[in-house]
Amino acid sequence: MKIDLNSDLGEAFGPWRMGDDAAMLEVVTSANVACGHHAGDPVVMDRAVRAARAAGVDLGAHVSFPDLAGFGRREMRLEPRELELHVIFQLGALDGIARAAGHRLTHVSPHGALGNMALADRATAEILVRAVRAFDPHLAILVLSHTELARAADEGGLASHALFLADRAYDRSGQLVPRRLPGAVLTGEAEILSRVERLLAEGCVVSAQGDIVPIAAESILVHGDTPGAVAIARAIRRRIETAGGEIVPLSALRAG
Amino acid sequence: MKIDLNSDLGEAFGPWRMGDDAAMLEVVTSANVACGHHAGDPVVMDRAVRAARAAGVDLGAHVSFPDLAGFGRREMRLEPRELELHVIFQLGALDGIARAAGHRLTHVSPHGALGNMALADRATAEILVRAVRAFDPHLAILVLSHTELARAADEGGLASHALFLADRAYDRSGQLVPRRLPGAVLTGEAEILSRVERLLAEGCVVSAQGDIVPIAAESILVHGDTPGAVAIARAIRRRIETAGGEIVPLSALRAG
Amino acid sequence: MKIDLNSDLGEAFGPWRMGDDAAMLEVVTSANVACGHHAGDPVVMDRAVRAARAAGVDLGAHVSFPDLAGFGRREMRLEPRELELHVIFQLGALDGIARAAGHRLTHVSPHGALGNMALADRATAEILVRAVRAFDPHLAILVLSHTELARAADEGGLASHALFLADRAYDRSGQLVPRRLPGAVLTGEAEILSRVERLLAEGCVVSAQGDIVPIAAESILVHGDTPGAVAIARAIRRRIETAGGEIVPLSALRAG
């Protein structure tokens, strides 16, 4: 059983730090780097890209609405064409940094409010898929299973990889329980680890209502915003390896 | 005798317009498109790139300091590495937009204060050359002859094309008379046209002091900011063609 | 019969121009100046404030969502407290510029998407009223009659002045026909002028469906974005004066 571990990197900006990229790069096999729209500037992007390359970690573009002050977490209503071009702009910018650093893009992951809209809204999902294909049809997109984004990628002929969010509750339709609802975010390490084990062993998750829901997942998302999060990420990695799982980058999954 | 006509495009931003791109695209054979640092946003960049492609006009990246409010005209002191990465970011962003639009970058032209510094200051010139080479060593850079940027490109092994500024006075060393000095900017159409003719026929310009100064030029820069400027640009084009000159894009000059 | 003529000013940004402030200042008696969130920078704001002062024109703050690239026309979902503080920030910034220029704020007018939301959504209207009161309870707010903003101002104890939009169709409830619907924007000068006359003489407007709808209005909004708009603004002014009306600033209306 092979699976990727994925995290977000490069979310500093100018003088301001965020997360512990170095710690996460010891754990994950793929990473999504901010492209200057919700975080990141050319120096921050370069640092994250070079660190990912040095660690042998696959590089993705963490694309967002243009909203630095709101960290890309605010819904924005861009024209469809405008949104498509903002995504292409970000892909190009990160690709340029990566090219100069000797790394290369393998995937795309939508951030924050753009991600939420792309999961739930078919039109936004299709804009995202169209943007990625127009830029480079060989890139893959990270999705959650049972979402509009997963369907739009399939129908648009774009490779996709399903993420599993080990610390988020799912509902019986296989979608995330919204963050504002009680119980949406899990913090107990034991519970999170047992969910990972069940996903790997049986390909399913127990929903907030107690149903067993099949979940396709090729990658597990781990967070690095807090020291506790890094510890959980390490524990997930150990648990997978102890169970005989192999942790490999997304590109190796596709190649295999 | 073959020469390129070059202009700056895509200097609108959000709701604000600047210049008459459509008029200039009827005159020029190469264009430099703003990359979002001094002007341009993804929508403006895409529009300029597609218009250039439709007109058969070569596409360059008009790179700048990150200074939208100052239109890239203010000197900024970035760290060398930071400046290099800002240039790469812009090249990548415009290249992404171009790739999605079916066009491709052929050259780079530094804008405003960055351009002035790169002409006069060797360290800045070398940063610029290094950034372009790291991104794509097959791109050319637009320079003025007798400048640090021309020398840095030569020594750095980067192809360069020399621009002639038909409406700017030159000094006896072949450099531009600074804009703040009297007589630095020429406005008389007859004088501008006779300078173009002499450049084409004899490869020289008469300096502000009356010296005859040899000037290498593969491209003539024409401005589009005002209706008068477009008329002069058209007159330059007609004069060259009447004199038997051939106006070709930069890429054809290099290929030839 | 006394009425104010009102317009938006100072919508340039950095090197980019918009509208003809000088022409509008010959026509209007009150103006709303952009505060850097959708347009304007300190230099543009100062120029507009000083021109308004020299012309004896009342000064208002044209407050907006923080969205320069979208000219404040995109809906944004800020937290209530965040929106309130963004409005206060803008009021303070323009007030500072005004104080240094020897002018003073008399009113506030919400721009673009913020304005549309404040007219239709009570919660947004109340945030706006609360922000203005917290900054200076003696300021007035520009509203349209029959809207949530008018009601929120009344209930919040904030002075308000009702605007009439001479070139926009109204529905039978006295609200504007949304811009995206056919017939929402009138362009015929004769029709616009006859609507102004009827408003002044009878205090009503004929709705898009043909109903006669009472409209309270102490100010008529005129646009300056195009040469045609300035001509219509001048014609409105002449028509009012010919009909014996007196055009006075908002502050004179309140004082009177």
Added chain:
Amino acid sequence: MKIDLNSDLGEAFGPWRMGDDAAMLEVVTSANVACGHHAGDPVVMDRAVRAARAAGVDLGAHVSFPDLAGFGRREMRLEPRELELHVIFQLGALDGIARAAGHRLTHVSPHGALGNMALADRATAEILVRAVRAFDPHLAILVLSHTELARAADEGGLASHALFLADRAYDRSGQLVPRRLPGAVLTGEAEILSRVERLLAEGCVVSAQGDIVPIAAESILVHGDTPGAVAIARAIRRRIETAGGEIVPLSALRAG
């Protein structure tokens, strides 16, 4: 003997944190709050202003070049009038937030590259003094003694308070040793405390070359960027109080 303790606050931006404002507010009697140009947004500004008010701490405006990405540490060449208006804009914005929060501005402190230029360059110092006077002639400005800014404030008729930087080396002319030189920044707590004692007892500092240099100081600047800095700030406060000194806000010094 009475002296003020001063620190910089509110240097977060959007999702990014910086410094420990709560800890510093237990130590200082005056604070300088960022105004959105190098750090701070309306929410961050409001939080800092309210915390300062609750702690009974005097409020200053920490004005900067408009340079969020560079944290105001990069020299910029603005036109004199443009710089003046940027300062006024910031004063107005923070004053608006303060007014709504029930606090009030007492002083101004220039940040980063603007501060360095204002200390050393008379023209920049005069622009700053002019901006503060135009906004509110009753505000004071924080200076270092023996600098152009101190002289410009005196000649411009603006009240000033001299800061002492306990952790920075001074040269024999009484100016700071530039940060890039070895020994410019002191880190030993004992040395820093003994300098504070000598300043209070004898009104002088020992320069890097060993000279005794008279220093006027009404306020001691303490830093809050690191846990160690807060500990030193607390130690300075204790040492002053143990020595019988009284720590009072700037406004009390002036009133007294």
